[in-house]
Amino acid sequence: MSFEEFIGQYGLIVLLVVLLVFMFWSSRRRMQKQKAEQEQRARQTVPGAEVLLQGGLYGTIVEYDADNLDQPALVEIAPGVEIKVHSQAILRVVGPNPADDEIAEAADDATDADADDKPNNV
Known part of the structure; x- marks a missing residue:
């Protein structure tokens, strides 16, 4: 099986997996940032x-x-x-x-x- 055949058959699945991993990572990073901001606000309040x-x-x-x-x-x-x-x-x-x-x-x-x-x- 050549690279072109692999991409033709599984390219969309690979792209979806990469997209899901990116979305999960991005969401987790944003939640950690919001939590840190809330903790800082709580210390200042x-x-x-x-x-x-x-x-x-x-x-x-x-x-x-x-x-x-x-x-x-x-x-x-x-x-x-x-x-x-x-x-x-x-x-x-x-x-x-x-x-x-x-x-x-x-x-x-x-x-x-x-x-x-x-x-x-x-």
Whole structure:
């Protein structure tokens, strides 16, 4: 059996198998990317973070339970005005993250402590 005969008889099947493998690989890669984005969003979504909601409203998270996404989040959209929204209504974190500020403060404190421990050569 020559190559031309093989392609003539089985070419379509080979093409379909290659296409199915590509579709499976592409789908799996996209799902992994979406999962990583969701995990990053969950880490950033903490009380005090400024967020953009699906409806175009900006607000500050007051209460959010990352473990129970069926529990509504409490978002302050104006001073003294808090609304309950579904956790999936939070589109993205847009403002400074208080957790990042705490990490930066801890790093600054550690740097200051190291500077205090060093002797002065005056």
